[in-house]
Amino acid sequence: xxxxLCLLGALGLACGSEGSxxxxxxxxxxxxxxxxxxxxAPTAGTGGTNEAGAPGxxxxxxxxxxxxxxxxxSDVIDIDDGDFSxxxxxxxxxxxxxxxxxxxxxxxxxxxxxxxLHVQLSPPVASPVFVIGLDGDSGYHTVTGTDPDGxxxxxxxxxxxAEATQASLRLSVALIDAAGNVGTYSPIEIALVQSGTGDxxxxxxxxxxxxxDLHVIEPNGEEVQYQxxxxxxxxxxxxxxxxxxxxxxxxxxxxxxxSQGAPxxxxxxxxxxxxxxxxxxxxxxxxxxxxxxxxxxxxxFAEGTAxxxxxxxxxxxxxxxxxxx
Numbered sequence: 013x014x015x016x017l018c019l020l021g022a023l024g025l026a027c028g029s030e031g032s033x034x035x036x037x038x039x040x041x042x043x044x045x046x047x048x049x050x051x052x053a054p055t056a057g058t059g060g061t062n063e064a065g066a067p068g069x070x071x072x073x074x075x076x077x078x079x080x081x082x083x084x085x086s087d088v089i090d091i092d093d094g095d096f097s098x099x100x101x102x103x104x105x106x107x108x109x110x111x112x113x114x115x116x117x118x119x120x121x122x123x124x125x126x127x128x129l130h131v132q133l134s135p136p137v138a139s140p141v142f143v144i145g146l147d148g149d150s151g152y153h154t155v156t157g158t159d160p161d162g163x164x165x166x167x168x169x170x171x172x173x174a175e176a177t178q179a180s181l182r183l184s185v186a187l188i189d190a191a192g193n194v195g196t197y198s199p200i201e202i203a204l205v206q207s208g209t210g211d212x213x214x215x216x217x218x219x220x221x222x223x224x225d226l227h228v229i230e231p232n233g234e235e236v237q238y239q240x241x242x243x244x245x246x247x248x249x250x251x252x253x254x255x256x257x258x259x260x261x262x263x264x265x266x267x268x269x270x271s272q273g274a275p276x277x278x279x280x281x282x283x284x285x286x287x288x289x290x291x292x293x294x295x296x297x298x299x300x301x302x303x304x305x306x307x308x309x310x311x312x313f314a315e316g317t318a319x320x321x322x323x324x325x326x327x328x329x330x331x332x333x334x335x336x337x
Contacts, residue, residue: 085151094168112187132165135164144168209268217299226282292315293313294312297309303335
């Protein structure tokens with residue numbers, strides 16, 4: 013299956029095939045990757061991670077189709093590049109060095125959104141493996157943490173299912189050493205803010221206070237975004253965050269079409285870096301769900317590129333996809 017992704021900007025519109033960077037601009041470009049990838053990369057993000065329980069369409073205009081699931085998984089969360097095992101998480105065994113110093117994450121996430129956990133180790137180690145449990149889940153995940161900043165703080169990207177309905181996610185994170193011993197679990201609770209679901213659900217998530225805007229052009233050409241929060245066909249922006257750099261419960265935007273309401277044809281998804289609200293580059297993820305296809309795309313914007321005016325540095329076309337007639 014070939015996956016395509018386009019990047020829109022002042023440099024023009026160009027498309028690349030699977031695994032290739034579309035435009036030679038490695039500052040926050042969005043790029044397909046059938047294997048998925050970890051969040052937090054300061055340059056090109058990865059995308060196309062499939063969570064769906066059905067094959068993708070393989071449409072050459074789509075931003076990645078999807079593939080059949082590898083096996084059983086959680087009904088609530090998925091971990092980027094992680095492995096799922098059924099049953100209870102393994103119990104801790106004695107004292108370990110290094111140890112988890114702190115686990116932090118967003119105060120809230122939405123169903124269909126992404127929560128980026130930051131796990132601090134002392135001392136830092138190369139390629140640490142973590143086990144992540146969720147209260148009430150049918151199993152647990154294991155994943156290798158990434159340290160994009162080289163500061164001993166490792167990122168774990170948690171994708172939340174659109175069907176999740178609980179009030180909060182109570183997660184526990186432990187380190188597994190080279191001998192397979194499991195350290196003490198560190199808990200973190202993240203509130204779950206409900207957002208709309210339906211035939212099409214597109215969710216933008218980012219990690220800290222910032223003003224990113226999600227835009228979706230529907231098949232009839234109408235654009236759903238913060239200045240046009242609902243369309244004639246029923247498309248709706250029901251979560252909007254970061255306006256005027258005011259803190260939100262969750263750094264999330266969500267656009268959806270209700271069941272039996274989304275029109276057939278091509279949809280175009282873009283992200284606009286509208287206003288810089290905190291220092292440093294800003295990473296983001298976009299989860300696109302339609303017709304039993306679910307893909308997640310990741311990217312970033314460089315610090316100082318935010319602007320109300322549209323340009324090559326502050327607008328990313330994330331994906332185009334087509335619903336059947």
